[in-house]
Amino acid sequence: MNYNWDWGVLVREPYLEWLTSGFTWTIVVSLTAWVLAFSLGSVIGIMRTTNSNLLRRIATCYVELFRNIPLLVQMFLWYFVFPELLPQDAGMWVKRGMPMPEFTTAAICLGLYTASRVAEQVRAGINSIGQGQRNAGLAMGLTPAQVYRYVLLPVAYRIIVPPLTSEFLTIFKNSSVALTIGVLETTAQARQIEEYTFQGFEAFTAATVLYIIVTSIVMLLMRFVEGRVSIPGMISLGAK
Amino acid sequence: MFKQLCVAAAATVFLLGNAAPSMAADSPVLTRIKERGTVNMGHRESSVPFSYIGSDGKPQGYSIDLCMKFIDAIKAETGLADLKINYVPVTSQTRIALMANGTIDLECGSTTNNLTRQKQVDYLPVTFITGTKIASKKGSGITEIEDLDGKVVALSLGTTNEKAIKRVAAEKGIKLKTVMVKDHPQGWLSVETGRADAYASDHVLLYGLISKSKDPSQFQVTGRFLSYDPYGIMVPRNDSTYRRLGILTLADLMRSGEAHKIYDKWFNPGPTGINMPLSDTLKKAFEIQALPH
Numbered sequence: 001m002n003y004n005w006d007w008g009v010l011v012r013e014p015y016l017e018w019l020t021s022g023f024t025w026t027i028v029v030s031l032t033a034w035v036l037a038f039s040l041g042s043v044i045g046i047m048r049t050t051n052s053n054l055l056r057r058i059a060t061c062y063v064e065l066f067r068n069i070p071l072l073v074q075m076f077l078w079y080f081v082f083p084e085l086l087p088q089d090a091g092m093w094v095k096r097g098m099p100m101p102e103f104t105t106a107a108i109c110l111g112l113y114t115a116s117r118v119a120e121q122v123r124a125g126i127n128s129i130g131q132g133q134r135n136a137g138l139a140m141g142l143t144p145a146q147v148y149r150y151v152l153l154p155v156a157y158r159i160i161v162p163p164l165t166s167e168f169l170t171i172f173k174n175s176s177v178a179l180t181i182g183v184l185e186t187t188a189q190a191r192q193i194e195e196y197t198f199q200g201f202e203a204f205t206a207a208t209v210l211y212i213i214v215t216s217i218v219m220l221l222m223r224f225v226e227g228r229v230s231i232p233g234m235i236s237l238g239a240k
Numbered sequence: 241m242f243k244q245l246c247v248a249a250a251a252t253v254f255l256l257g258n259a260a261p262s263m264a265a266d267s268p269v270l271t272r273i274k275e276r277g278t279v280n281m282g283h284r285e286s287s288v289p290f291s292y293i294g295s296d297g298k299p300q301g302y303s304i305d306l307c308m309k310f311i312d313a314i315k316a317e318t319g320l321a322d323l324k325i326n327y328v329p330v331t332s333q334t335r336i337a338l339m340a341n342g343t344i345d346l347e348c349g350s351t352t353n354n355l356t357r358q359k360q361v362d363y364l365p366v367t368f369i370t371g372t373k374i375a376s377k378k379g380s381g382i383t384e385i386e387d388l389d390g391k392v393v394a395l396s397l398g399t400t401n402e403k404a405i406k407r408v409a410a411e412k413g414i415k416l417k418t419v420m421v422k423d424h425p426q427g428w429l430s431v432e433t434g435r436a437d438a439y440a441s442d443h444v445l446l447y448g449l450i451s452k453s454k455d456p457s458q459f460q461v462t463g464r465f466l467s468y469d470p471y472g473i474m475v476p477r478n479d480s481t482y483r484r485l486g487i488l489t490l491a492d493l494m495r496s497g498e499a500h501k502i503y504d505k506w507f508n509p510g511p512t513g514i515n516m517p518l519s520d521t522l523k524k525a526f527e528i529q530a531l532p533h
Contacts, residue, residue, distance in 0.1 A: 001341050002340055004359055004360060080429055080433060080435075092434065095433070095434060096435065101435075102420075179397075182419055182420035182421060184420060188420070192397065194333065194336070194337070195332070195397070195398030196356075197356070198336050198357055198359060200336065
């Protein structure tokens, strides 16, 4: 390969600072989006398992809409098209007035997208418990809300820890799509370093290592959580 | 004595007989083109009118036409009459890497020749000269970079323009808000939708963007040049034989006036109505670079 290697570029200023700042943005965007995705996804997922036809339909529409449009397209739509649909003043506020428009848009978009995926897992978790426990809870005189709170959800969440882990990992990797609307996260900064120094291979190697580090930490963390919350004899970790 | 003469004669015959192949043999790029029977040409998709996808779905433009002449010369040099061209789309982010790793043999786009990039790639002679300017809506009161104080400017990630604007702003103490975009169409969309007050890029590209916008009369390109950006066709480094062939081709075009004709085809007024007659600077550059044989 016809290339001049220079690994020193990674520890030279300002490139080290760029990488650090990019990594921070990756974490901030991903965690913000995850909080949104987890809470909204749980609500939507629960709605899909209720007895109300209307709630189920709304939730299904949400999931199908957000799950079936590519994330890249959603980013573009939220950033460029959504503000144009609002009244002019509100549109201008979204474009310029709100704090850090690119970051906010990216975090919300990524959060809403991932929520549809989390919702499916919550629904799968609740459905896997079966109708029997729900009926038993209702027969004991619990309200539907209490059935969810005390019977279904505690078990459902434990069951779906493994698939949720992969969603949590995916959100860190998907956060790189935010660069298309100008959030200077890890991948964007790696590109930026490449453009300033033309040492692209070194910059992207560094970005790869950073992603591996953060996903490894998440994996260890979730494994710890899984171990802590498992109920002996239940499905999750039942084989151990 | 006779013996020595014989050896000398044999050596001469040997050298002459092998002159053509040895030319290509000391050039790794020509050798690999010859082996594959294909030349891999990097091109841009929306650098109007240098290198962009035409209505027939094929790359076209000023740089593409110049590259075709170079490819004709490669054909003659390698003796491959049926040399195939493989079009490889590149972006401002991928072009250097794809050249360094050998995916493309030449890049025909709108690439500024600068000394940092020359650490990884080489260039053929300058075929266009431009610089950073600012495009904004008419009536926005923006003419120079100083007017952007407190305003929002869109910048394309990883361009020489981004560096130029940030450098000048830092020197003059101008406080800019920036919106980073990934390519020219997005930068332009930011100005059209009012997300940014201005978009900074090479002035020729700004004219190109305006000429393709919904209402070209609404927009303006203003200000002094904030950077000097000479464009050149990019070739792999460490291959002077291959590079010389390109320099020779372009020098011939510039000397014969054909470069001027190709320029007029794309810029005066050009298929998109960009209407930029050959500038005096570029005319001089053509004259200076028309090296004799």
